[in-house]
Amino acid sequence: MDGTVAGASRPEIKLSVVAKKDSPLVAGRRKFFRYRDLGVSAATGGKLRAQVMEAITGMTEPTGWHTHQCEAQFVYVLKGWVDLEFEDGTRSHSEAGDAILIPGGMKHNEIATSDDVEILELSIPGDMATTPCDPPAGLAKG
Incomplete structure (x- = not known):
């Protein structure tokens, strides 16, 4: 049996097994993070991206309000902590084991991280653009 439902075709996703020692560092959005590609974009034809963001140093200032063009x-915080704020007024202090799902286009601001933060980040689709934006009405520029 091939694991597909009878009559259904297998989606165009390839098996990908990536050892940490073989996962390449890739360019990322923030200079205080190192980004490791987990091979998911290539295996899914860009439908999904998975990467690990590791702190080079803790944040020295907030990222500023921005959105991501994605769904x-x-x-998922693997180690350390990250503080974020969102356009609806929600503020989160997320520690190892905590998860956040951010809808595409939602304004948010990363306020601070621990010096050892490590985060698993997924995006749908894999190609996720970042656009700076004005803070929501009533919230600080940060």
Whole structure:
């Protein structure tokens, strides 16, 4: 049996097994993070991206308000902590084991991280653009 439902075709996704020692560092959005590609974009034809963001140093200032052009961004804190604020007024202090799902286009601001933060980040689709934006009405520029 091939694991597909009878009559259904297998989606165009390839098996990908990537050892940490073989996962390449890739360019990323923030200079205080190192980004490791987990091979998911290539295996899914860009439908999904998975990477690990590791702190080079803790944040020295907030990222500023921004949005991502994607359907969704999923963040899972593996180590350390990250503080974020969102356009609806939600503020989160997320520690190892915590997860955040950010809808595409939602304004948010990364306020601070620990010096050792490590985050698993997924996005749908894999190509996720970042656009700076004005803070929501009533919230600080940060």
